[in-house]
Amino acid sequence: MRRAVVIFALVALAACAGVLGLRKSGPQPFPHRAHVLANVSCTRCHTQLERDAANALHVPDDASCIVAGCHARPHDAPPCLACHAAPEAIAQLAEARDHLAFDHGRHLPRTKGNCMRCHSGVAEGDDHLRPAMATCFKCHDHDAQRDARRCEACHKNLDAGTELPATHLAHDGDWLHEHGVRAASSADLCQTCHAEKFCASCHGVTVAALPATLHFADPFTPSVHRAGFAARHSLEAKADPGACQQCHQPDRCATCHLSKGIAGMGRTSPHPAGWVGITAAESQHGREARRDPAACASCHGGAGEALCVSCHKVGGVGGNPHPPGFSSRVRLTEMPCRMCHL
Amino acid sequence: MNRPATIALVVAIAARSSADPLTLRADALAATQSPAGLVMLETDAKASPLVSAEAVVWTAANPLPGEHAGDVLVIALRAHSEDGRASAQLGRFVAVLGAIRPLQIDGAAGRVQLPHAFYTEAYAGVPVLPGLATSRTWDWVVGARLARKLGDYGSVGIAIMEQRDDGRLASEEVGADAGFALGKRDDLAARLAYDLANPAIADAEITARHAHDKALRFDLYAGYRAASHLLPATSLFTVLGDVPAERGGARATWKAAPRLEVSADAGVRRVDNDLAPALTTRARLALDDTNRSALIGELRRDGASDDAWTGMRGAVRIALPYALSASSELELVIPDHDRTADSRYRGRAWPWALAALGWDSGPWHAAAAVEAASSPETRKRIDALLSLGRTWSGP
Numbered sequence: 001m002r003r004a005v006v007i008f009a010l011v012a013l014a015a016c017a018g019v020l021g022l023r024k025s026g027p028q029p030f031p032h033r034a035h036v037l038a039n040v041s042c043t044r045c046h047t048q049l050e051r052d053a054a055n056a057l058h059v060p061d062d063a064s065c066i067v068a069g070c071h072a073r074p075h076d077a078p079p080c081l082a083c084h085a086a087p088e089a090i091a092q093l094a095e096a097r098d099h100l101a102f103d104h105g106r107h108l109p110r111t112k113g114n115c116m117r118c119h120s121g122v123a124e125g126d127d128h129l130r131p132a133m134a135t136c137f138k139c140h141d142h143d144a145q146r147d148a149r150r151c152e153a154c155h156k157n158l159d160a161g162t163e164l165p166a167t168h169l170a171h172d173g174d175w176l177h178e179h180g181v182r183a184a185s186s187a188d189l190c191q192t193c194h195a196e197k198f199c200a201s202c203h204g205v206t207v208a209a210l211p212a213t214l215h216f217a218d219p220f221t222p223s224v225h226r227a228g229f230a231a232r233h234s235l236e237a238k239a240d241p242g243a244c245q246q247c248h249q250p251d252r253c254a255t256c257h258l259s260k261g262i263a264g265m266g267r268t269s270p271h272p273a274g275w276v277g278i279t280a281a282e283s284q285h286g287r288e289a290r291r292d293p294a295a296c297a298s299c300h301g302g303a304g305e306a307l308c309v310s311c312h313k314v315g316g317v318g319g320n321p322h323p324p325g326f327s328s329r330v331r332l333t334e335m336p337c338r339m340c341h342l
Numbered sequence: 343m344n345r346p347a348t349i350a351l352v353v354a355i356a357a358r359s360s361a362d363p364l365t366l367r368a369d370a371l372a373a374t375q376s377p378a379g380l381v382m383l384e385t386d387a388k389a390s391p392l393v394s395a396e397a398v399v400w401t402a403a404n405p406l407p408g409e410h411a412g413d414v415l416v417i418a419l420r421a422h423s424e425d426g427r428a429s430a431q432l433g434r435f436v437a438v439l440g441a442i443r444p445l446q447i448d449g450a451a452g453r454v455q456l457p458h459a460f461y462t463e464a465y466a467g468v469p470v471l472p473g474l475a476t477s478r479t480w481d482w483v484v485g486a487r488l489a490r491k492l493g494d495y496g497s498v499g500i501a502i503m504e505q506r507d508d509g510r511l512a513s514e515e516v517g518a519d520a521g522f523a524l525g526k527r528d529d530l531a532a533r534l535a536y537d538l539a540n541p542a543i544a545d546a547e548i549t550a551r552h553a554h555d556k557a558l559r560f561d562l563y564a565g566y567r568a569a570s571h572l573l574p575a576t577s578l579f580t581v582l583g584d585v586p587a588e589r590g591g592a593r594a595t596w597k598a599a600p601r602l603e604v605s606a607d608a609g610v611r612r613v614d615n616d617l618a619p620a621l622t623t624r625a626r627l628a629l630d631d632t633n634r635s636a637l638i639g640e641l642r643r644d645g646a647s648d649d650a651w652t653g654m655r656g657a658v659r660i661a662l663p664y665a666l667s668a669s670s671e672l673e674l675v676i677p678d679h680d681r682t683a684d685s686r687y688r689g690r691a692w693p694w695a696l697a698a699l700g701w702d703s704g705p706w707h708a709a710a711a712v713e714a715a716s717s718p719e720t721r722k723r724i725d726a727l728l729s730l731g732r733t734w735s736g737p
Contacts, residue, residue, distance in 0.1 A: 021600030021631065088632045147491060148426030148455060152391075173551070173561055173595050174607065181547045184533040185489070185497050185521035187438040188453065188463075196418045197384060197398045199436040203444045206413040206472050208380055208400040214371060216727055217700035217709035219657035219671040220636065227655055227673040228694030231717035235677060239611060239618070239645040241587045242545075242569030246443060250573055259406035262719050272684075286582075291614055293570045293579035305578040323583025328540045334510055336578040 029126035030085040036122055040070070042115040049104040057093055058104070086127075096130060101156050110139075151192045158193045165193075176222045180246075203247055241292040253298035263299075286321075305339065313340045363388065364736030375725045379403035387736075393421045410473035427455040437465040439485045440501035441517025441533035443545070443572075446470040447483060459491040469505065480509030489519075496522035496530075505574075512574040514538040527553045537571040540580050544571035557597040563609075564590040588612045591620065601628040611646065618646030634661035650678040665703040671696045681718070688721045698727075705733045 017023040035045075043049055045060040065071045065080050076083070081090075111117045118131045136142075136154070145153055152158065164171050169189070171179075183190050201211050202223075212223030219226075225233075237244055244252070257263035263270065277283035289296045300307060311318030332341045367384040382400040389395065401412035414434055422429035430452040437451055438444045449467015456462060464486040471481075483506070489499030498520045505513040519533040532548040546566040553559045568586040573579055591609025598604050602625065609620040621643040629635035637658040645651045657671040673694040681687035698711035711727040 019627070019629075020598075020602050021628065086631065143494075145426070147459065150426040173559060173605070174593060178531075178549055178561075178563070181533050181549050182521065182531045183438065184441050184517075184519035185499060185531060187440075195386065195396055196416045196420075196431075196435045197396060199438065199444065200398070200416045200446065203436045204415050204446045205470050206415050206446065208382065208402060208413065208415070209371065214369065214382070214729070215709075216696065216711050216713075216729070217667065217669055217698035219659055219669050219696075220638065227657075227671055227696075228675060228692060228715055228717070231692035231694060231715065232651065232653065232675045234718070235645050235649050235651045235675075238649045239613070239620070240567075240589070241585075241613060242567040242572050245569060245572040250577065255408050259408040260719075287614070289579065290570075290582050290585040293577075293582055294573055297573055297577050297579045301577055301579070308578055321582055326581065326583060328581065329514075330511060330539055330575055335576040336581060339578060 027083050027085060027087055029089065030081065032122050032126050032129060033124075036116075041113075042119075043108075043113065050108055051105055057090065057097060059090060059093070099156050099158065101154050149188050149192050155192075176224065205249065237295070238292065242294065245294045250294050250297040250301055253295065290323075305336065309339045364734075366734045367731065369729065369731040372728045373725055374727075375723070392424065393419070395419045413472060413474055429453045434470060437467070437483075437485065439463065439465065439503060439517070440487045440489070440499045440519040441535045441545075442485060442487075442501050442503045442515055443535070445483060445503075445505075449483075459493075460488065461491070462486065462488050469507075478508040480506055482506050487517075492522070494523070496520065507574055507576055510576050511539055512576055514575070515544065537568075539575035540571060542568060542571055542584060543586075544568055559595050561593040561595075562591075563593070564588075585614045589620065601631075602626070611644075613646065616646040618644075618650060620644045630661070632661075634667070635659060645678075648679040652676045652678070665701055667700045667702070669696075669698045669700065687718045689716050689718070692716050692718065705735075707731045 014023070036042075045064045046058045047060075047064070048056065049058055059081070062080050071080070107118070116122065118135050119129050120135075121127075121129050121131070142153075145151070201207065210223055210225050212221045212226040215221045229236075254263065269275075271285070275283070275285050285296075308318075308321070310316070312321040314320075328337070330337055332338060365384075365386045367382075369382045369384075371380040371382075372378060380400060380402045382398065384396070384398045386396045387394065395418065397417040398415040399412070399417075400415065402410070405411050416434055418431055418433040418435045420429065420431045430450065432450045434446070434448045435451070436444050437447050437449070447465065447467035447469055449465060451463065451465035451467075453463040454461065464484070466482070466484045468481050469483050483503065485501060485503035487499050487501035489497055491497045499518070501517040501519070503513065503515050503517075504511075515535050515537055517533065517535045519531075521529070521531045523529045528551065530548070530550045532546075534546040535544045536542070537544040543566060545568070547564070549561060549563040551559060551561050566586055566588050568584045570580050570582060570584060589609055589611045591607060593605060593607040595603065595605040604625045605623070607620075607622040607624075611618050611620050622640065624638065624640045626636060626638045629637065638656065640653075640655040642653040642655075643650075644653070653673065653675045655671070655673040657669070659667055659669040661667050671694075674691060675694075676691045680690060682690055692715075694713075694715040696711055696713045698709055700709040701707065708730045709728070713725045713727060715723050715725075717723070
């Protein structure tokens with residue numbers, strides 16, 4: 001019995017290791033490190049680097065492995081890299097070539113053919129051999145370009161929006177809620193990758209449908225309105241007053257509720273019992289209006305404000321609506337002051 | 343399509359005269375619930391390395407009462423100098439100016455780099471109204487920002503904005519923003535907007551991050567928002583006084599395994615005298631090394647007193663052969679307070695579910711889904727969704 005439990009636990013651990021990615025189950029990354037340790041020069045396999053054509057990947061073919069005399073007898077029919085390379089590696093390489101303007105041919109003479117000066121990751125393992133951007137800055141001074149946000153000298157097709165930065169400006173954590181405060185001081189940096197339509201797709205008042213609605217088949221599209229937002233939006237709005245007004249006009253609640261038939265003619269009042277009372281203690285509406293004035297303004301804004309000032313006016317039963325110490329730079333002859341003060 | 347929308351598209355495509363490349367994308371979305379149909383057209387064009395244009399227009403079939411049948415989301419022409427020290431933009435776009443809230447305008451914006459690492463940016467235009475409506479004669483907005491870069495460590499800036507609504511003061515704000523990278527592992531960002539029309543802080547936010555290593559990071563955040571100062575100054579509801587909403591908390595994000603990321607967010611919200619926790623835990627597991635198949639699970643606890651609620655969400659996406667993918671998403675919201683006695687509310691809990699099949703092959707993409715939901719207003723709602731899109735690229 002104990003042996004069965006131990007065997008089951010070991011099998012479960014092995015399965016978990018595979019699921020979590022701790023143990024690679026498919027093709028392994030190409031053993032670059034083993035080749036370097038065996039004194040195989042990088043350019044022996046990655047040929048033609050000195051004539052670096054645009055979008056050339058320089059991925060070795062079977063001939064590089066066999067004809068060079070290293071692996072004379074392949075043990076299997078498929079191409080070597082079908083099994084001896086991570087399946088996503090070549091796709092990632094092609095994507096990097098699409099987005100980076102880089103010429104190996106101009107670098108090889110300066111490094112005297114020593115690829116390790118940049119590809120130092122090979123000393124640690126076979127993953128992540130592409131140098132980080134900081135590696136470039138060891139030799140290249142790009143302060144002026146960086147200050148002018150001229151990233152296109154090295155980064156191509158940034159506005160395609162398909163690649164997230166991996167080593168700097170990583171959009172990790174709760175980026176959806178953080179991006180506003182981070183973009184405040186560096187909107188120009190955001191614009192090096194993001195086109196106008198990216199910001200407008202959420203922040204525009206003329207949005208037809210949010211990205212999560214348009215890309216409904218991708219459950220990982222970030223959006224504050226995803227999944228069952230329609231059910232919980234009133235609770236979220238009450239928990240965080242003013243959050244909706246970051247993007248929406250004050251009348252948005254009423255417009256949407258009226259169009260969907262949730263409010264309007266034939267509907268009962270949305271306010272609970274005790275909403276308006278004789279004394280402040282009996283009356284909820286004043287407290288709620290101070291907590292979330294935008295919610296009130298949605299229906300009672302504009303011409304509807306006359307309802308408020310019918311009580312809250314000088315000499316009215318509602319008394320002064322201003323808090324102690326209230327001050328405003330709006331002239332008494334302008335709205336909304338003139339509703340009561342003229 | 344409405345005439346201005348057509349003009350917008352034609353103008354953007356006209357930039358194609360010497361454009362290389364040109365991208366045009368068309369998306370159609372159909373749903374059995376109204377609005378029944380939506381067609382979006384996007385185009386990007388680069389007339390030269392220094393000049394580019396983009397446009398997004400849409401039209402809807404059978405819009406709901408009070409909603410619009412078409413509009414222009416973006417139509418913008420951008421240009422910058424060869425050295426990148428000056429840039430300008432013209433058209434309809436979202437204007438962003440430091441700590442001032444983003445605002446969609448029809449107008450112009452520009453940015454100039456000054457000596458001593460200073461730079462200035464400004465915009466002027468007419469705030470956009472939905473539905474291709476002609477704005478009133480005296481609707482306008484102007485804003486400007488002066489900022490300075492602090493070497494490699496960050497930047498600070500101040501901004502001012504004034505908006506007039508039919509000639510009347512609608513908003514007058516100053517903002518301050520800052521962002522710092524404190525070494526390789528720590529950074530800090532903050533912004534503050536101050537309402538000058540009814541003097542008080544309108545909105546403030548600060549966030550700080552520490553990356554312990556590649557797998558573990560911590561965030562601290564705090565925010566303050568006075569809703570009455572986010573309304574137009576012409577509104578009566580701006581004179582009622584402040585009951586600001588405040589929030590603060592900490593978040594940890596841990597890449598526990600190559601394919602597993604876990605995060606926990608523990609925060610507190612305060613509105614008036616109500617203090618309430620805001621808790622979220624989330625886990626995402628990639629089901630393959632390419633990250634195309636993944637699943638996510640999320641638990642949330644939010645809201646105060648009678649409006650507190652607990653939510654659960656799960657989603658999965660599986661990559662299939664022939665460029666297909668299958669996805670499903672489930673959510674359940676359970677409010678603490680049982681509202682079933684109130685005739686305006688339905689259900690003790692509000693589930694939501696979606697099952698979808700997608701196809702993404704080269705320039706084509708298509709998807710179909712069935713969505714089912716229950717909400718406080720509707721006991722049962724079932725909707726079918728269909729989308730089809732194609733992208734064309736220039737020579």
